[in-house]
Amino acid sequence: xxxxxxxxxxxxxxxxxxxxxxxxxxxxxxxxxxxxxxxxxxxxxxxxxxxxxxxxxxxxxxxxxxxxxxxxxxxxxxxxxxxxxxxxxxxxxxxxxxxxxxxxxxxxxxxxxxxxxxxxxxxxxxxxxxxxxxxxxxxxxxxxxxxxxxxxxxxxxxxxxxxxxxxxxxxxxxxxxxxxxxxxxxxxxxxxxxxxxxxxxxxxxxxxxxxxxxxxxxxxxxxxxxxxxxxxxxxxxxxxxxxxxxxxxxxxxxxxxxxxxxxxxxxxxxxxxxxxxxxxxxxxxxxxxxxxxxxxxxxxxxxxxxxxxxxxxxxxxxxxxxxxxxxxxxxxxxxxxxxxxxxxxxxxxxxxxxxxxxxxxxxxxxxxxxxxxxxxxxxxxxxxxxxxxxxxxxxxxxxxxxx
Numbered sequence: 001x002x003x004x005x006x007x008x009x010x011x012x013x014x015x016x017x018x019x020x021x022x023x024x025x026x027x028x029x030x031x032x033x034x035x036x037x038x039x040x041x042x043x044x045x046x047x048x049x050x051x052x053x054x055x056x057x058x059x060x061x062x063x064x065x066x067x068x069x070x071x072x073x074x075x076x077x078x079x080x081x082x083x084x085x086x087x088x089x090x091x092x093x094x095x096x097x098x099x100x101x102x103x104x105x106x107x108x109x110x111x112x113x114x115x116x117x118x119x120x121x122x123x124x125x126x127x128x129x130x131x132x133x134x135x136x137x138x139x140x141x142x143x144x145x146x147x148x149x150x151x152x153x154x155x156x157x158x159x160x161x162x163x164x165x166x167x168x169x170x171x172x173x174x175x176x177x178x179x180x181x182x183x184x185x186x187x188x189x190x191x192x193x194x195x196x197x198x199x200x201x202x203x204x205x206x207x208x209x210x211x212x213x214x215x216x217x218x219x220x221x222x223x224x225x226x227x228x229x230x231x232x233x234x235x236x237x238x239x240x241x242x243x244x245x246x247x248x249x250x251x252x253x254x255x256x257x258x259x260x261x262x263x264x265x266x267x268x269x270x271x272x273x274x275x276x277x278x279x280x281x282x283x284x285x286x287x288x289x290x291x292x293x294x295x296x297x298x299x300x301x302x303x304x305x306x307x308x309x310x311x312x313x314x315x316x317x318x319x320x321x322x323x324x325x326x327x328x329x330x331x332x333x334x335x336x337x338x339x340x341x342x343x344x345x346x347x348x349x350x351x352x353x354x355x356x357x358x359x360x361x362x363x364x365x366x367x368x369x370x371x372x373x374x375x376x377x378x379x380x381x382x383x384x385x386x387x388x389x390x391x392x393x394x395x396x397x398x399x400x401x402x403x
Contacts, residue, residue, distance in 0.1 A: 024372075028367050034363075034393060037125070041127070043135030049108070055096075061262070070096055084356060088114065089102070090102055120363075128157075138150075151186060153191070159239050169220055170213055173213065181246065190246070194256070200274035207238050247287045252287075257293065258293060259293050272291045298332060312399060316345045341395070342391050
């Protein structure tokens with residue numbers, strides 16, 4: 001049993017939301033041993049962290065907390081103090097200062113190994129496209145977690161690398177396609193952060209190469225000045241459609257960040273229903289779309305998953321940011337969507353604690369939701385076990401080309 005669950009001498013069932021016996025007791029052991037496929041996550045930081053550095057990684061905000069307060073005063077911060085402190089040998093609800101001091105005493109690598117091994121993971125699908133110099137890479141994450149690690153390639157990262165290569169506008173379309181082909185040789189999926197670069201209300205049609213060449217000029221000029229940040233809607237569409245054609249050939253899904261994220265996002269523009277036209281087009285191509293995080297649009301994503309055969313979703317990092325309310329979020333995500341369409345992810349970034357909390361809160365939430373269904377005679381035990389296995393790992397195994 002993971003250490004944080006057993007730290008107070010109780011098993012998962014009795015500790016989870018005050019539930020004892022019934023459906024919770026029936027499912028707890030089965031859910032505990034599921035080896036999760038974390039289908040969207042990132043590397044953890046290599047360096048030791050001081051208190052300020054740790055606090056920056058438990059919030060999506062760029063702004064400091066108000067004077068006299070702490071980012072630990074949040075659902076995620078509370079969960080770190082309750083559920084992560086015992087893994088490091090501290091009492092539950094250790095102070096932030098004591099917690100970070102204990103991390104420093106153990107060292108970043110030992111802390112990472114403790115939390116990653118404790119999470120009960122079966123595989124990691126790692127997005128390597130953001131702040132990669134600060135984080136452990138694919139091989140290092142595989143060593144720390146002692147599980148297979150597979151790459152998810154970020155489309156915008158490929159575009160920005162091509163722009164930095166010195167290609168001219170006329171050569172950009174071919175150079176991007178070639179670079180994408182090369183970058184994905186060992187990958188199992190693609191991701192776009194178009195939600196951060198203008199949102200989802202864009203033309204769903206694929207642009208032609210002539211249109212792409214015209215749009216590439218200003219982008220490449222900016223790159224020559226050291227500012228290769230892709231934001232032009234034509235180039236973003238070109239990347240997504242190039243990715244879709246490759247995804248069809250390789251059997252990849254394409255991940256779309258949706259909803260919950262940092263302050264660069266204009267939240268209302270990331271509602272997944274705005275992509276309905278593109279979803280229909282990709283459905284005809286038999287390309288799967290996976291919406292990540294989704295909160296507060298998780299019900300919209302669940303609707304899309306229920307009416308389109310090629311739509312899948314998760315509640316990602318929103319789950320551990322919800323902390324004590326995580327079961328409520330998961331219950332809402334499971335309201336209307338087929339159980340075959342919901343995936344597990346942590347979106348852990350920087351902190352190995354997020355791997356641990358993502359997995360632990362997901363298991364607890366799943367036990368509570370399905371246990372209550374069993375107790376209310378909405379579901380039998382065998383079906384609940386099958387639903388849990390699908391969300392935890394089976395659904396990801398079907399849509400990603402994993403070895």
